[in-house]
Amino acid sequence: MAEKLTKRVVDAAEPREQRYTIYDSLISGFGLRVTPSGEKSWIFEYRPGDGGRHQSKKRITIGRIGDFTADQARKAAETYRSQVKLGGDPQGEKASRRKALTFAEVARLFLSDHVDAKRKVSTAAWYRDLFERVVIPKLGSTKAADVTRNDVAKLHLSLKSTSSQANRALAAISSMYSFADRQGLITEEFNPAKRIERYREEGRERYLSSEELARLGSAIRKAETDGLAWDINPNGKTKHVAKKKQTTTIDPFAAAALRLLIFTGARLREILHLKWQHVDFDRGLLMLPDSKTGKKVIVLNAPALAVLASIDRLGGYVIAGASAATEDEKPRADLKRPWEGVRREAGLEDVRIHDLRHNFAAFGAGGGMGLPLIGKLLGHSQPATTARYAHLDADPVRRASDTIASGLALAMGEGAADKLADANIVVLHKKREQ
Structure with a gap:
C-alpha cells in the first residue's frame, strides 16, 4: 500500500x-x-x-x-x-x-572540419594550441550545450594577465559555437561567448633609435665572428664543459635572416620559409606564393639584395636549416636562440623579433613616406593595419604646426622675423598682417 x-x-x-x-x-x-x-x-x-x-x-x-x-x-x-x-x-x-557531445568533442570537430579545412596551416596550428592548452582543460568535460556564459566569463577572467590571449580565446569559442550551430550540434543560436566584454588591449610599440640600431648591428657582427659570451650554469647538466665563461657564434644563415627581417620588414615565417625559387634577382623581388595575407610581393632594396647574394645555397630554402639538402628538407623552425643572444649583447632585452617589422614601418613613416606606400611595402591588406603608424608620420604635422605657430607668434609680437626664420618658419606678408 x-x-x-x-x-x-x-x-x-x-x-x-x-x-x-x-x-x-x-x-x-x-x-x-x-x-x-x-x-x-x-x-x-x-x-x-x-x-x-x-x-x-x-x-x-x-x-x-x-x-x-x-x-x-x-x-x-x-x-x-x-x-x-x-x-x-x-x-x-x-x-x-x-x-550529447562534450565541449572537447565539439571543439575537436571544429578544429578538424572547419579550422584545418578553411584556415592556413599556421593559423590552424595556433587555434589547436589555444584550444588544447588553454580552453579544453577548463571546459572540455562539460556538455557543449550546458556551458554557460558564466563559465566562459570565468575562463576569460582567468586569462586577464594576458589580455590579448583572453580576447582571442573568447573569439575562438564564439566561432566554435557558430560552427556547432550551423552543423546542428547544439540548440540554434546558442552561444555562451556572446555579450562578454573584451579586455582593452594596449598596442605595444617598440621602435629602435639610431643608437640602438648601431648596437644591434654590432651585436650581429660580433655574434657571427668572435662569438657572444655565455655563462655555464653550475647546476646544469654540463659535465664535459669547463665551468667558466664561454663564447658561442651564430650560423651565417641566422645572421642573414636577422638582417633580412631588419631590411625588408617581412614577417618571420616569410623569411624562414623563403625558397630560392621565390627570389627574383633580376627584378629585385621576392615572389611569395603564400603569406598571412595571401600571395605577396616584397620589393628588395640594395642592403637586402646584398644579404641574399652573400648566402650559400645549401638547399631549397634560403635560410638553411638542419635538414638542408635532404629529401625531407624542412624550413628552419625559429630564431629564438640566436635572437636571444644578439639582443642580450645589444642590451635590447625588451625588443621582440616582430618589433623589427614595426621598426621598418616606423622609419618609413618618420621619413615622410605616405602610409599607403608603407602598407604596400609591408603587404598589409587593410589600410587600418598601417594606420597604427600614422602618429609617426611627423613631417606634414610638424609643417602644419610650424605654420600655425609662426602666425600666432607674429600676431603676439613674440620674437623677430629673423629669429623665426631660423626655425624654417614662413613669415606672412605685411598686407595680411594689416
Missing part, C-alpha cells in the same frame, strides 16, 4: 533480500527505492506519451536520500509529472543529454 513518504518512513525502511519500492500516497509514481545493500534513493515512475497501459513504464532517479529531503524529492517528482502531462519524457531527455 502507498503511504505518505516522510523522514520516519525513510528511517524505518529496512533492506531486504530483494530490492523494493515504497510508493507515495500523494503523488502517483513517486517512491522510495531500497536496495539489499541498504542504499535508499528517490524515484519517479511514469508512462510516456498518452500514458496508456500499452506504454512501458519508465523510471527516473531523482537522487539519494542524503541529497534530497522527502519534501524536496516530492517537488521534483511533481515537476516531472507536469512534464509528462505535457507530453514530455524526462528519462528520455536525460538519456539524450548523457549522449
Whole structure:
C-alpha cells in the first residue's frame, strides 16, 4: 500500500533480500527505492506519451536520500509529472543529454572540419594550441550545450594577465559555437561567448633609435665572428664543459635572416620559409606564393639584395636549416636562440623579433613616406593595419604646426622675423598682417 513518504518512513525502511519500492500516497509514481545493500534513493515512475497501459513504464532517479529531503524529492517528482502531462519524457531527455557531445568533442570537430579545412596551416596550428592548452582543460568535460556564459566569463577572467590571449580565446569559442550551430550540434543560436566584454588591449610599440640600431648591428657582427659570451650554469647538466665563461657564434644563415627581417620588414615565417625559387634577382623581388595575407610581393632594396647574394645555397630554402639538402628538407623552425643572444649583447632585452617589422614601418613613416606606400611595402591588406603608424608620420604635422605657430607668434609680437626664420618658419606678408 502507498503511504505518505516522510523522514520516519525513510528511517524505518529496512533492506531486504530483494530490492523494493515504497510508493507515495500523494503523488502517483513517486517512491522510495531500497536496495539489499541498504542504499535508499528517490524515484519517479511514469508512462510516456498518452500514458496508456500499452506504454512501458519508465523510471527516473531523482537522487539519494542524503541529497534530497522527502519534501524536496516530492517537488521534483511533481515537476516531472507536469512534464509528462505535457507530453514530455524526462528519462528520455536525460538519456539524450548523457549522449550529447562534450565541449572537447565539439571543439575537436571544429578544429578538424572547419579550422584545418578553411584556415592556413599556421593559423590552424595556433587555434589547436589555444584550444588544447588553454580552453579544453577548463571546459572540455562539460556538455557543449550546458556551458554557460558564466563559465566562459570565468575562463576569460582567468586569462586577464594576458589580455590579448583572453580576447582571442573568447573569439575562438564564439566561432566554435557558430560552427556547432550551423552543423546542428547544439540548440540554434546558442552561444555562451556572446555579450562578454573584451579586455582593452594596449598596442605595444617598440621602435629602435639610431643608437640602438648601431648596437644591434654590432651585436650581429660580433655574434657571427668572435662569438657572444655565455655563462655555464653550475647546476646544469654540463659535465664535459669547463665551468667558466664561454663564447658561442651564430650560423651565417641566422645572421642573414636577422638582417633580412631588419631590411625588408617581412614577417618571420616569410623569411624562414623563403625558397630560392621565390627570389627574383633580376627584378629585385621576392615572389611569395603564400603569406598571412595571401600571395605577396616584397620589393628588395640594395642592403637586402646584398644579404641574399652573400648566402650559400645549401638547399631549397634560403635560410638553411638542419635538414638542408635532404629529401625531407624542412624550413628552419625559429630564431629564438640566436635572437636571444644578439639582443642580450645589444642590451635590447625588451625588443621582440616582430618589433623589427614595426621598426621598418616606423622609419618609413618618420621619413615622410605616405602610409599607403608603407602598407604596400609591408603587404598589409587593410589600410587600418598601417594606420597604427600614422602618429609617426611627423613631417606634414610638424609643417602644419610650424605654420600655425609662426602666425600666432607674429600676431603676439613674440620674437623677430629673423629669429623665426631660423626655425624654417614662413613669415606672412605685411598686407595680411594689416
